[in-house]
Amino acid sequence: MSARPPSAEDEFVARLIRPLAGEGAFDLKDDVARIIPPRGHELVVTVDAIVVGVHAFPEDPPDLVSRKALRMNLSDIAAKGAKPLGFLLTLALPETTDQAWLLRFFEGLKADCESFACPLLGGDTTRTPGPLTISIALIGAARLGRMPTRLDARPGDFIGVTGTIGDAALGLIQRREPERAARWKLSTAEREHLASRYLLPQPRTAIAEIVARHARAAMDVSDGLVGDLERLCRASDLSARIDVEQVPLSAAAKTALAVDPALMENILGGGDDYEVLLTLDSNSWARFVAECQAKGMEATRIGETVAGEAGEVRVMRDGREFALRHSAFSHL
Amino acid sequence: MSARPPSAEDEFVARLIRPLAGEGAFDLKDDVARIIPPRGHELVVTVDAIVVGVHAFPEDPPDLVSRKALRMNLSDIAAKGAKPLGFLLTLALPETTDQAWLLRFFEGLKADCESFACPLLGGDTTRTPGPLTISIALIGAARLGRMPTRLDARPGDFIGVTGTIGDAALGLIQRREPERAARWKLSTAEREHLASRYLLPQPRTAIAEIVARHARAAMDVSDGLVGDLERLCRASDLSARIDVEQVPLSAAAKTALAVDPALMENILGGGDDYEVLLTLDSNSWARFVAECQAKGMEATRIGETVAGEAGEVRVMRDGREFALRHSAFSHL
Numbered sequence: 001m002s003a004r005p006p007s008a009e010d011e012f013v014a015r016l017i018r019p020l021a022g023e024g025a026f027d028l029k030d031d032v033a034r035i036i037p038p039r040g041h042e043l044v045v046t047v048d049a050i051v052v053g054v055h056a057f058p059e060d061p062p063d064l065v066s067r068k069a070l071r072m073n074l075s076d077i078a079a080k081g082a083k084p085l086g087f088l089l090t091l092a093l094p095e096t097t098d099q100a101w102l103l104r105f106f107e108g109l110k111a112d113c114e115s116f117a118c119p120l121l122g123g124d125t126t127r128t129p130g131p132l133t134i135s136i137a138l139i140g141a142a143r144l145g146r147m148p149t150r151l152d153a154r155p156g157d158f159i160g161v162t163g164t165i166g167d168a169a170l171g172l173i174q175r176r177e178p179e180r181a182a183r184w185k186l187s188t189a190e191r192e193h194l195a196s197r198y199l200l201p202q203p204r205t206a207i208a209e210i211v212a213r214h215a216r217a218a219m220d221v222s223d224g225l226v227g228d229l230e231r232l233c234r235a236s237d238l239s240a241r242i243d244v245e246q247v248p249l250s251a252a253a254k255t256a257l258a259v260d261p262a263l264m265e266n267i268l269g270g271g272d273d274y275e276v277l278l279t280l281d282s283n284s285w286a287r288f289v290a291e292c293q294a295k296g297m298e299a300t301r302i303g304e305t306v307a308g309e310a311g312e313v314r315v316m317r318d319g320r321e322f323a324l325r326h327s328a329f330s331h332l
Numbered sequence: 333m334s335a336r337p338p339s340a341e342d343e344f345v346a347r348l349i350r351p352l353a354g355e356g357a358f359d360l361k362d363d364v365a366r367i368i369p370p371r372g373h374e375l376v377v378t379v380d381a382i383v384v385g386v387h388a389f390p391e392d393p394p395d396l397v398s399r400k401a402l403r404m405n406l407s408d409i410a411a412k413g414a415k416p417l418g419f420l421l422t423l424a425l426p427e428t429t430d431q432a433w434l435l436r437f438f439e440g441l442k443a444d445c446e447s448f449a450c451p452l453l454g455g456d457t458t459r460t461p462g463p464l465t466i467s468i469a470l471i472g473a474a475r476l477g478r479m480p481t482r483l484d485a486r487p488g489d490f491i492g493v494t495g496t497i498g499d500a501a502l503g504l505i506q507r508r509e510p511e512r513a514a515r516w517k518l519s520t521a522e523r524e525h526l527a528s529r530y531l532l533p534q535p536r537t538a539i540a541e542i543v544a545r546h547a548r549a550a551m552d553v554s555d556g557l558v559g560d561l562e563r564l565c566r567a568s569d570l571s572a573r574i575d576v577e578q579v580p581l582s583a584a585a586k587t588a589l590a591v592d593p594a595l596m597e598n599i600l601g602g603g604d605d606y607e608v609l610l611t612l613d614s615n616s617w618a619r620f621v622a623e624c625q626a627k628g629m630e631a632t633r634i635g636e637t638v639a640g641e642a643g644e645v646r647v648m649r650d651g652r653e654f655a656l657r658h659s660a661f662s663h664l
Contacts, residue, residue, distance in 0.1 A: 029567040030482045031551065032412050034474070035375040043367040043375065045453055047420040047469060051460045080364050088379040090422065090467035121377055128383045130462010135422035137379060137469035142366070150362045219363065235361040 012125065016106040022086050022119020033121035035085060041141040043085070046076040049135040057175070058131075062101045063108025064199045066134070070112050072222065073138035074203035075274040079220035080147050081212025082140035083205070084116055089123035090135040097132060116205060146212050148278065153217035153236035155307040157279035160299050162204050162292065164250040165225050169270020170263060171198030184259050190252035197250075201274035206295050211276055214288040218278035224269040226324055228277055230313050236279075239308030244268070244317040248300040268315065269324050279305055344457065348438040354418050354451020365453035367417060373473040375417070378408040381467040389507070390463075394433045395440025396531045398466070402444050404554065405470035406535035407606040411552035412479050413544025414472035415537070416448055421455035422467040429464060448537060478544055480610065485549035485568035487639040489611035492631050494536050494624065496582040497557050501602020502595060503530030516591050522584035529582075533606035538627050543608055546620040550610035556601040558656055560609055562645050568611075571640030576600070576649040580632040600647065601656050611637055 018028050025033040037043050050056050050069045070087065077084055089109075093102075113119050121139070171194035174181040186194070204211075204220075211218055217236055221228050225247065233240050244264065249257065257263050276299075280288060285301060292299040303316075315322045350360050357365040369375050382388050382401045402419065409416055421441075425434075445451050453471070503526035506513040518526070536543075536552075543550055549568055553560050557579065565572050576596065581589065589595050608631075612620055617633060624631045635648075647654045 026481055026483060026567075029563075031408055032376050032378040032414075032479075032481075034479060035377060036476070037369060037375070043369070043471075044364050045367060045420060045469075045471065046364040047422055047454055047456050049422045049424065049456045049458055049467075051424055051458055051462070053461055054459055076363055082364075088377060088469045090379055090381045090469075092381060092383055092462075092465055122379055124379050124381045124467070126381055126383055127386055128462055128465065129385055130383070130424075130460055130465070133424055133460065133462070133465055135381075135456070135467045137377075137420045137422075139375075139377065139471075144368070147364075147366060149358055149364075151358060231361075235358070 016102060017120065017123065020106070020110050020113050020120035022121060025119065025121045028122065031122065035139060038141050040144050042144050044077060044080055044082045044140040044142045044147060045137065046073055047135060047137040048072040048076065049133065052132040060199065062105040066105045066109040067112045067200060069134040069136050070109060070118070071201040071203050071274065073136050074116055074118065074205060075201055075220040075222065077138055077140035078203045078205045078208040079211065079218050079276045080142060081208050081215060081218065082142035082147060083208060084118035084138060084140045086119045086121040086139055088121055088137040091123065091125045092128035092133040093125065094128060094132055143212060148211065148215035148218040150217055150219050150232045150235035153232060153238060153279040153305050155238050155305055156282065157216055157305045158282050158285045158301050159240060159242060159279050159303045159305060160288070160301050161221065161225070161248065162207065162276045162297055162299050164248045164253065165221065165273055165275060166253050166267025166270060167194050167197035167250050168272035169266040170194045170253055170256055172270065173266060184256040186252055186255055190255060193250060193252045198272060201272065203274060204276045204297065207292050207297050210288065210291045210295070211278060214280050214284045215278040216280055218276060221273040221275045221277045223271045225273065225277070226268045226313055226315060230311050232277065233305070233313060234311030237310045239306050239312040240303055241306055241314045241316060242303030244315060244322050246300060246302045248298065265324060348434060349452060349455065352438070352442050352445050352452035354453060357451065357453045360454065363454065367453070367471060370473050372476050374476050376409060376412055376414045376472040376474045376479060377469065378405055379467060379469040380404040380408065381465065384464040392531065394437040398437045398441040399444045399532060401466040401468050402441060402450070403533040403535050403606065405468050406448055406450065406537060407533055407552040407554065409470055409472035410535045410537045410540040411543065411550050411608045412474060413540050413547065413550065414474035414479060415540060416450035416470060416472045418451045418453040418471055420453055420469040423455065423457045424460035424465040425457065426460055426462070426464055475544060480543065480547035480550040482549055482551050482564045482567035485564060485570060485611040485637050487570050487637055488614065489548055489637045490614050490617045490633050491572060491574060491611050491635045491637060492620070492633050493553065493557070493580065494539065494608045494629055494631050496580045496585065497553065497605055497607065498585050498599025498602060499526050499529035499582050500604035501598040502526045502585055502588055504602065505598060516588040518584055518587055522587060525582060525584045530604060533604065535606060536608050536629065539624050539629050542620065542623045542627070543610060546612050546616045547610040548612055550608060553605040553607045553609045555603045557605065557609070558600045558645055558647060562643050564609065565637070565645060566643030569642045571638050571644040572635055573638055573646045573648060574635030576647060576654055578632060578634045580630065597656060
């Protein structure tokens with residue numbers, strides 16, 4: 001009896017997944033991978049899942065679905081001032097998934113593995129009678145004892161965010177309520193900006209090292225700015241006050257908001273921003289901003305932490321409190 | 333505006349999941365966890381998923397489903413001579429999942445977290461329109477440079493397995509084909525043995541350290557003895573020869589096999605054994621067995637590796653080759 005051909009699963013793994021494998025993954029010929037943290041570093045781990053139909057539209061381009069799944073996790077790690085080392089992939093596939101879809105899914109993932117220097121370390125692929133489900137567990141390295149958590153803010157810290165807030169939430173409205181979005185009268189470039197901010201997060205990996213040096217507390221904004229800040233404040237046992245006028249908006253968001261002022265609710269409470277939210281000593285602010293700018297990234301001060309009830313976030317506009325109905329997305 | 337109550341997801345996490353959290357998980361108040369490998373160790377990572385309806389019956393007790401999901405991964409790590417440090421949990425829940433089911437799910441998981449000293453490091457919980465899906469990424473520690481992989485076997489190694497083979501495959505037949513199993517005339521204890529071997533893997537964590545010292549190549553048997561050995565041989569670029577008569581069977585399996593000889597196919601090719609399959613230098617065998625026995629674990633020599641076509645496994649019975657139709661389960 002000669003050697004049997006590899007099983008269908010082995011073939012599948014070999015052909016599509018093996019090109020993504022990194023050092024320590026034994027070309028995925030093993031079912032475990034080894035990781036040796038760089039000297040003077042500790043490991044940071046996080047996990048995030050996408051269920052198609054819940055967190056992504058079934059018609060989304062497959063290469064963007066896989067990249068979003070990876071980037072959601074890269075964003076978590078970057079907001080902790082850490083750099084990615086690799087990831088584990090769980091993929092539950094419906095019988096109806098076609099090979100062309102999977103090819104594009106893995107092509108997209110491979111491009112991001114390379115551009116973020118974040119190889120695949122292992123995975124489990126299975127059939128499901130349900131929707132396509134992707135879970136990625138990401139492993140990163142942070143300087144030993146230097147990782148900012150959500151628990152480390154102190155009263156009087158400046159609160160900052162990178163980039164712009166609300167674009168992804170508006171991009172989602174644009175898809176779900178095209179007639180509403182038509183009233184915004186956006187340019188083609190503005191529409192594409194919002195669409196792409198929803199479809200493809202931009203993890204702030206390039207400034208992770210700057211966050212590590214300056215942040216007291218930090219996290220990424222994934223479930224809405226105000227809701228996520230509430231979580232940070234709850235974990236750090238303090239309150240915060242932010243100014244709506246200071247929240248950084250893209251040109252597209254400003255245009256839409258001018259027509260449709262109710263969008264402020266979505267901008268502050270919507271999710272999928274994938275920006276860094278951090279608190280830092282007021283004395284560090286100017287240097288933090290300058291170092292971010294040197295990497296091409298804007299950072300904006302939106303408020304400050306204050307001693308007070310754990311988790312309270314006061315959102316101010318023109319000196320008065322601005323009431324949000326929903327502060328955070330929740331998938332439960 | 334006073335502090336908002338935590339979201340439904342935060343409440344859920346707090347009440348059911350937080351008691352499982354380990355050091356470095358910040359009581360799950362953060363969305364990342366930190367891990368510092370013990371001195372002189374490297375990290376080992378693996379991931380395995382359960383889709384209810386594919387890898388578990390919908391009527392399975394919830395505490396056994398969660399424990400099986402964890403133990404599948406603990407088995408991978410133990411077979412690599414590593415000890416668990418903690419895990420990341422992805423849980424996709426159908427709307428219909430009731431609180432009582434979830435309570436039992438987490439009670440079971442907590443019991444295993446404690447008995448295997450393997451705490452929760454983080455997770456992501458989401459809704460799904462599909463079946464309940466669990467993915468666990470496990471992180472363990474192996475002595476630096478001492479982890480046996482699938483790639484390290486050499487020609488002339490002894491091939492050994494722990495415990496007994498085939499019980500879980502027969503336990504599955506017992507559930508799916510009760511009329512066939514009735515003909516086996518098993519005692520109640522034997523029936524329960526097979527049922528429990530299918531429902532609840534017994535990871536060989538207790539002998540992991542012995543495996544680390546003696547094994548050349550090692551893996552756990554999860555997709556069938558012969559198919560998994562083929563994978564090991566393919567990875568190590570050699571062949572193997574095993575003797576059916578030497579494959580260790582439980583009393584229940586022997587009773588069933590005496591009535592229903594066709595079961596040998598299921599015993600050798602069925603999955604869910606969660607025993608350690610390893611190769612070692614013939615000179616190490618006696619010491620390996622003795623050390624395992626001192627921990628209450630039997631190990632049995634079933635054959636040897638030979639130079640030859642990569643991935644070829646010859647299964648011998650009474651000096652003749654025994655042909656298997658299917659060597660491994662595959663979920664794809």
